[in-house]
Amino acid sequence: MLQELKDLEPFRADVRAWLAANLPADWQDKMRGASEDEHVAFQKFWFRRMMEGGFGAPHWPKAWGGGGFSFAQQIVLYEEIARAGAPRLILYFIALHHVPATLLEWGTEEQRRRHLPAVLSGEEIWCQGFSEPNAGSDLASLRTRAERRGDRFVVNGQKTWSSNAHHAHFCLLLTRTDPKSSKTRGITYFILDLKTPGVTLRPIKQITGASHFNEIFLDDVEIPAENIVGQENNGWAVAQSTLSSERGLTILELAERMRVGFELLLSDAQSPAPAGGRLIDDDEIRRRLVDVHVRIQALRFLVNEMLMQVLRGGKAGVEPSIIKIYYSELLRDFTALGVTIGGAGAQHLQAVLMGGGNETGYWMQDYLYSWAWTISGGSTEIQKNIVAERGLRLPREPQPAGAG
Numbered sequence: 250m251l252q253e254l255k256d257l258e259p260f261r262a263d264v265r266a267w268l269a270a271n272l273p274a275d276w277q278d279k280m281r282g283a284s285e286d287e288h289v290a291f292q293k294f295w296f297r298r299m300m301e302g303g304f305g306a307p308h309w310p311k312a313w314g315g316g317g318f319s320f321a322q323q324i325v326l327y328e329e330i331a332r333a334g335a336p337r338l339i340l341y342f343i344a345l346h347h348v349p350a351t352l353l354e355w356g357t358e359e360q361r362r363r364h365l366p367a368v369l370s371g372e373e374i375w376c377q378g379f380s381e382p383n384a385g386s387d388l389a390s391l392r393t394r395a396e397r398r399g400d401r402f403v404v405n406g407q408k409t410w411s412s413n414a415h416h417a418h419f420c421l422l423l424t425r426t427d428p429k430s431s432k433t434r435g436i437t438y439f440i441l442d443l444k445t446p447g448v449t450l451r452p453i454k455q456i457t458g459a460s461h462f463n464e465i466f467l468d469d470v471e472i473p474a475e476n477i478v479g480q481e482n483n484g485w486a487v488a489q490s491t492l493s494s495e496r497g498l499t500i501l502e503l504a505e506r507m508r509v510g511f512e513l514l515l516s517d518a519q520s521p522a523p524a525g526g527r528l529i530d531d532d533e534i535r536r537r538l539v540d541v542h543v544r545i546q547a548l549r550f551l552v553n554e555m556l557m558q559v560l561r562g563g564k565a566g567v568e569p570s571i572i573k574i575y576y577s578e579l580l581r582d583f584t585a586l587g588v589t590i591g592g593a594g595a596q597h598l599q600a601v602l603m604g605g606g607n608e609t610g611y612w613m614q615d616y617l618y619s620w621a622w623t624i625s626g627g628s629t630e631i632q633k634n635i636v637a638e639r640g641l642r643l644p645r646e647p648q649p650a651g652a653g
């Protein structure tokens with residue numbers, strides 16, 4: 250371990266003690282099968298409490314009300330959050346990560362003053378309106394059109410898969426303003442107030458029964474020009490700042506949560522057998538348990554290696570893509586094993602644990618959701634393209650004509 254991390258042992262003890270004193274012990278019981286309103290209320294409560302403890306926005310600069318934590322402090326904090334099995338602040342994910350990464354680099358002073366304090370007070374929840382029915386991996390082919398009319402823009406089009414838009418107040422919106430330029434050049438980035446007339450949200454019901462994301466329909470929606478982030482037609486560059494914030498320390502938290510989740514799986518495998526369940530006296534189960542255990546350790550080493558590289562002043566290259574591929578495949582096999590061990594009881598869909606991690610012990614739900622990880626934040630195939638082209642310097646895949 251680096252000296253920098255060793256020196257943080259007193260800080261680790263403080264975080265651990267704070268979590269022990271402040272995390273409601275029964276939060277999982279309360280959030281299992283909770284309604285959307287109960288989920289939102291609990292997320293707000295937990296965010297407020299984390300802010301009071303000084304841990305709600307560790308990566309934000311102090312000047313904007315954040316913790317101004319060093320990278321090493323953030324590593325320790327996320328390890329402890331995962332270890333304690335605290336809720337994930339998923340409702341505030343875009344507001345806490347994507348919004349500051351975007352506005353601090355590209356926003357006007359007025360935009361920062363209006364929105365950043367409101368995020369930290371818990372008042373503003375945000376969503377991201379990038380993907381469209383025909384623009385996901387190939388985001389630059391987005392078609393939602395924004396036309397200038399004096400000091401306003403009139404927007405028409407459709408966004409999809411927008412996580413938590415049904416709880417959000419504002420949206421980070423990508424539109425096409427110059428259809429004649431090459432794909433990446435004619436894009437403009439806006440802040441959209443979701444209360445604007447012409448905005449219609451439709452939640453999408455998932456296979457788990459939850460409705461985590463939404464379609465957003467935009468019909469003659471007027472957005473003032475002052476809501477442009479960056480410059481007109483320069484939205485592609487702004488979007489890169491937004492997306493870069495997705496590949497932060499979240500992965501460390503996920504790897505730690507998986508280590509903790511494995512203990513749960515191991516204990517399930519040694520409990521009295523549920524109907525149709527299979528336990529550690531079964532050779533195949535033993536083999537799969539060891540396989541998952543070895544891969545969790547390997548994941549932790551990979552994540553650790555990447556973090557140490559950054560701590561030593563280097564940059565994470567294609568490692569986040571490698572880790573994302575590895576994590577998603579491991580999560581799928583890990584949760585599938587939970588379903589096998591759980592037998593008949595794990596075959597049906599238990600109530601969703603709102604705000605839980607990805608390995609909550611509700612194995613069928615966890616397993617079904619694990620597939621989302623092979624798609625969100627850039628699918629496995631796209632990550633492989635990144636590793637091939639940027640990491641191994643293999644020839645680029647052919648671009649369709651007109652690609653910018």
Ligand SMILES: Cc1cc2nc3c(=O)[nH]c(=O)nc-3n(C[C@H](O)[C@H](O)[C@H](O)COP(=O)(O)OP(=O)(O)OC[C@H]3O[C@@H](n4cnc5c(N)ncnc54)[C@H](O)[C@@H]3O)c2cc1C
Nearest residue numbers: 377378379380384385386387410411412621624625628630
């Ligand atoms: C849980 C979750 C949350 C999300 N939240 C948001 C959100 O808040 N806001 C938002 O804007 N979007 C969000 N998304 C959407 C996400 O960004 C897209 O689903 C993702 O970019 C893939 O796009 P697509 O679904 O259109 O699939 P497509 O791009 O159509 O891909 C279909 C298949 O083709 C493969 N493929 C595509 N291109 C290539 C290629 N060049 N080479 C090899 N294979 C390829 C893909 O890997 C995939 O298997 C979310 C998605 C998920 C799963």
